[in-house]
Amino acid sequence: MPSSKDPPPASTDKDAAPPLGEALTDAERAKVQERRLVRRLRRGDQRAFATIVRTYQQRVFNMVFRFLGNREEAEDVAQDVFVTVYQSAANFRGDSKFSTWLYRVTVNHCKNRLKYLKRRGRHMGRPLDEIAEHQMAQGSGETQPAFHAAIPRPDDLAQGRQLEALIQREMAKMDEDHRLLLVLRDIQGLSYQEMAEVTGLNVGTIKSRLHRARLALKEALARHMQ
DSSP states (O other): OOOTTSOOOOOOOTTSOOOTTOOOOHHHHHHHHHHHHHHHHHTTOHHHHHHHHHHHHHHHHHHHHHHHOOHHHHHHHHHHHHHHHHHHGGGOOSSSOHHHHHHHHHHHHHHHHHHHHHHTTOOOOOOHHHHHHHHHHOOSOSOOOOOOOSOOOHHHHHHHHHHHHHHHHHHHHSOHHHHHHHIIIIISOOOHHHHHHHHOOOHHHHHHHHHHHHHHHHHHHHHHHO
16 A cells, blocks of 8 residues: 555546646647547447537638549538548547548548449539539538638639639549659648558658649640630
């Protein structure tokens, strides 16, 4: 039996507060909050699930929309993704970030939907108006550079929407694995390590395929610019 003078045993709780005088960084605080949220989700907590949907729904929809190129399909698939997340939360072991696991689930749903649509012979193209509407309505889910803060002229907006439509059409023609890498890296902004965890590919393979995908897209766009 330990004496009253023995120090208390070290805590093994990953979510325990840091020692006095040590403050959590924003990144550490976010990890702690995520772990607590996921732990509640695994217990079937409806509020935790609602919080996860609010936090990630725009990012999931943007990813699916860019990969499939169709708003209605993207809405259906995004909803299916969160149903799977709720039903399979117990399978998340915490070996990676929750967002990485969520993206992996999303990718699987996207690929399954593509197979289904191909069997039915459905075309995934979409009109210019739908692209423009999505650009105007979307939040901060996509990683896109802000080139300047000036209000764009109407003709600049029109040109931007036409280019966006062209990019989407050319991406739709690409091999789905190459298109996926473009979406994960250049639209969703994932790191190479996160991409490796989502796709199961090693980083070297990802960089090589991504380079080829970017080059193919650049060449395809150049043909339209001549």
